[in-house]
Every structure is written in structure tokens, then in C-alpha cells.
Amino acid sequence: xxxxxxxxxxxxxxxxxxxxxxxxxxxxxxxxxxxxxxxxxxxxxxxxxxxxxxxxxxxxxxxxxxxxxxxxxxxxxxxxxxxxxxxxxxxxxxxxxxxxxxxxxxxxxxxxxxxxxxxxxxxxxxxxxxxxxxxxxxxxxxxxxxxxxxxxxxxxxxxxxxxxxxxxxxxxxxxxxxxxxxxxxxxxxxxxxxxxxxxxxxxxxxxxxxxxxxxxxxxxxxxxxxxxxxxxxxxxxxxxxxxxxxxxxxxxxxxxxxxxxxxxxxxxxxxxxxxxxxxxxxxxxxxxxxxxxxxxxxxxxxxxxxxxxxxxxxxxxxxxxxxxxxxxxxxxxxxxxxxxxxxxxxxxxxxxxxxxxxxxxxxxxxxxxxxxxxxxxxxxxxxxxxxxxxxxxxxxxxxxxxxxxxxxxxxxxxxxxxxxxxxxxxxxxx
Numbered sequence: 001x002x003x004x005x006x007x008x009x010x011x012x013x014x015x016x017x018x019x020x021x022x023x024x025x026x027x028x029x030x031x032x033x034x035x036x037x038x039x040x041x042x043x044x045x046x047x048x049x050x051x052x053x054x055x056x057x058x059x060x061x062x063x064x065x066x067x068x069x070x071x072x073x074x075x076x077x078x079x080x081x082x083x084x085x086x087x088x089x090x091x092x093x094x095x096x097x098x099x100x101x102x103x104x105x106x107x108x109x110x111x112x113x114x115x116x117x118x119x120x121x122x123x124x125x126x127x128x129x130x131x132x133x134x135x136x137x138x139x140x141x142x143x144x145x146x147x148x149x150x151x152x153x154x155x156x157x158x159x160x161x162x163x164x165x166x167x168x169x170x171x172x173x174x175x176x177x178x179x180x181x182x183x184x185x186x187x188x189x190x191x192x193x194x195x196x197x198x199x200x201x202x203x204x205x206x207x208x209x210x211x212x213x214x215x216x217x218x219x220x221x222x223x224x225x226x227x228x229x230x231x232x233x234x235x236x237x238x239x240x241x242x243x244x245x246x247x248x249x250x251x252x253x254x255x256x257x258x259x260x261x262x263x264x265x266x267x268x269x270x271x272x273x274x275x276x277x278x279x280x281x282x283x284x285x286x287x288x289x290x291x292x293x294x295x296x297x298x299x300x301x302x303x304x305x306x307x308x309x310x311x312x313x314x315x316x317x318x319x320x321x322x323x324x325x326x327x328x329x330x331x332x333x334x335x336x337x338x339x340x341x342x343x344x345x346x347x348x349x350x351x352x353x354x355x356x357x358x359x360x361x362x363x364x365x366x367x368x369x370x371x372x373x374x375x376x377x378x379x380x381x382x383x384x385x386x387x388x389x390x391x392x393x394x395x396x397x398x399x400x401x402x403x404x405x406x407x408x409x410x411x412x413x414x415x416x417x418x419x420x421x422x423x424x425x426x427x428x429x430x
Contacts, residue, residue: 077293083429085162086426087288087289088155088159090419092156092167094281094392100188105141105145108182108234109122123182123241132264172412175191190401193236194402197223202221206359208363210366212385220353222355230329233263234263236328243257266333268312268316275308278302278306280378280380281391282303286299287381322335361376365377393417
């Protein structure tokens with residue numbers, strides 16, 4: 001059997017023709033300036049990493065671990081580059097974040113069985129409230145969770161197989177679990193109780209304008225109030241489910257408090273927000289991959305994220321009109337009947353204000369050159385708008401890391417941003 005040896009980091013250094021392919025493991029390497037919450041990225045990362053963060057980043061690629069690849073691979077295929085490894089390590093880290101949040105959703109709202117480990121009986125009131133969006137919501141949540149677990153596991157195993165070190169985020173699993181029935185009491189990476197959800201993805205996929213090709217294009221929020229203040233997408237304790245009358249035999253006969261309905265509806269839109277990010281991230285990074293097998297990984301995992309997004313934006317559109325004030329988060333949320341929202345116009349609106357719920361297929365949009373005409377595509381797919389750094393910043397703005405320390409610049413976010421910049425700086429080598 002013929003084998004292909006992956007070059008060591010020294011060999012890769014000789015092949016990389018610019019600092020775009022610098023090794024992803026060195027905490028001391030120069031970091032380009034980027035904005036973060038109105039501040040400067042270089043200032044945000046100034047001072048490097050504390051010990052736990054440095055440990056998480058690890059060594060990236062071990063020069064001493066030269067690997068023999070399967071004999072049936074193409075002889076003329078480009079080797080795995082440091083940029084490829086940086087992309088894989090970032091994706092593995094981000095999928096670990098997604099696994100963490102989806103496990104929380106599944107523990108409380110997903111179908112309870114042995115396939116997804118760690119389930120604890122579920123939270124019946126929450127599970128039934130989610131079914132106001134669709135009767136199959138528990139199964140969909142379960143399966144999305146199973147998918148994210150598989151993504152994180154596969155990417156970690158693949159990295160190890162090529163002599164690269166997976167990212168270990170367990171030192172940051174310090175956030176508390178929900179206290180509601182069904183939640184497992186363990187440390188978490190993410191916080192689902194203080195979210196600020198950006199729902200502009202809704203109009204983005206219903207508009208002829210494209211964030212990558214129409215500078216200054218505006219996109220309306222499907223639920224503007226979710227982007228103001230903080231909102232919980234899971235019951236924080238049994239207080240959040242109290243007052244609902246549950247019929248275990250026939251969920252259609254159950255009644256729910258407005259607060260519990262708002263929590264379930266918030267979750268529905270948050271599901272879509274999370275998965276539309278992956279829908280853009282994989283094709284954005286795939287354009288910078290050199291090795292064909294690594295490219296195949298991205299092209300194979302990415303569409304599953306799109307399938308998730310398609311499902312969730314369809315279900316979120318079933319939310320019913322509701323206004324609720326949450327005393328704990330001191331915030332209000334208003335859901336409207338998106339089934340009655342503005343539909344398509346002729347000519348099509350350039351204001352990003354088409355919100356009709358059942359327009360779940362991507363509207364043809366501007367791409368590459370106006371003379372080609374609009375085309376139905378995933379968007380954005382640029383590194384600027386859909387790449388690794390953009391993904392981390394969107395998760396941070398979403399509130400997923402609220403409670404991580406230090407509060408002004410959480411170290412977990414610093415770790416993710418370092419990994420993200422390594423991934424975004426990767427360049428295809430032909």
C-alpha cells in the first residue's frame with residue numbers, strides 16, 4: 001500500500017510563501033487589528049493568554065508525528081497545509097461550542113432516548129411549549145444535537161489522525177446549568193438564559209440584496225425586540241414553567257403561560273440563528289482549503305448545517321403574536337404573525353423588509369457580477385461577513401458567553417478569536 005506522509009511544520013514553513021500561513025499555535029505571533037464590540041482587536045488580545053488559554057490552544061501540529069495516509073488517495077494531491085489544520089482546529093472548537101448549547105436544548109426539550117448521551121427525562125412543559133411551533137420539535141432538537149456531537153467528535157478524531165492537536169475547551173466549562181427539571185447539573189461553555197438574538201438572517205434570505213455584494217444593504221429583523229436586552233431560550237428554573245397546565249397524554253390540550261411560550265419562541269429563532277452561521281462558515285472557509293480531503297470534509301459537513309437552518313427558520317415562523325415582560329432579565333419581547341408579514345414585491349424590494357414566514361427558500365440574490373443576474377445561493381460566503389472571526393464575534397454578541405471571565409474580555413472568546421484568525425488567514429496553496 002502506497003502511503004503519503006504529511007510534511008512536518010518545518011517543511012510546511014518552507015512551502016508557505018507568506019505570513020498568511022503562519023503556524024496557528026504560537027500565542028506570541030502578530031495578530032492583525034480587527035474590531036470587537038467597538039474596540040480594537042489588538043488591544044482586546046493584548047497581553048496574550050493566561051495558562052489555561054495557552055493550554056487550550058496547544059501545539060497545533062506536532063512535528064514529531066509524521067503520518068501515513070490511506071493508500072487509495074490521489075498521488076498528485078496537495079498535502080495538508082498549516083492553513084488547513086488551522087481551519088479544522090477552529091471548526092472543531094466551534095462545533096464543541098455548538099455541541100454544548102445543543103446538549104442543553106436537548107436535555108430540556110429534545111426527545112429522550114439513549115442515542116444522545118446525558119438526557120435526564122426532559123422538561124415536559126418546555127417540550128410541549130416548543131411543539132406550538134411544530135409537533136416534531138423534540139425530535140428535531142434531538143437530531144440537531146446528535147449531529148453537532150458527531151461534527152465535534154469527527155473533527156477532533158481527524159485532527160489526531162494527521163498529527164494535529166484538537167482544541168480542548170473543558171477548562172472553560174464553568175457556567176451554571178438551568179435549575180429546571182430535566183437539566184443536568186454540570187459546567188457549561190455557553191449561556192442560553194441571557195441571549196440577544198440577531199434575526200436579520202430572516203430578511204437576508206428573503207431579499208435580492210446580498211451582504212457580500214451590496215455594501216450598505218439593510219436587512220430587517222424578524223423579531224426586533226430579541227435584539228434588544230437579554231432573553232432566555234430555556235427555562236431557568238421551575239418558576240419559568242409554573243402556571244402552565246400540562247396534559248401529558250394530549251399536548252394539544254395543554255395550556256401555557258405567556259412567559260413559557262415566549263421562551264419557546266425565542267428558542268425557535270435562536271436555533272435558526274445558530275445554524276445559519278454554520279451555513280455560511282463552511283463555504284467561506286472551504287475557499288481557503290488546499291488539501292482535497294480537508295475540502296471534502298468541509299463540503300460534506302457544511303450542507304448539514306444548511307439543512308438544520310432550513311428546518312428551524314420554517315418552524316420559527318409559526319410563532320404566534322405575543323408580548324411578554326421578563327422580570328429577571330428586565331426585558332420585553334414581542335412576536336408578531338410573520339405569516340401575515342410583507343411578502344415578495346415586483347420589482348423586488350431593495351430595503352431588506354420582506355418577512356413573509358413561508359418564504360423559506362433562498363431568494364435569488366446578487367452574486368459576483370450584476371450582469372449574471374440574481375441567483376439562489378448561500379450568503380454571505382466571504383471571510384469578512386461569514387468567516388471564522390465573524391462567527392465568533394456573532395456568538396459573543398449573541399450573549400452565549402455571558403458569565404465567562406474576565407467579564408470585559410472573556411478568555412474563552414480570546415481563545416476562539418485566536419483560532420479564528422488563524423483559520424481566516426489560511427490561503428489556498430496550489
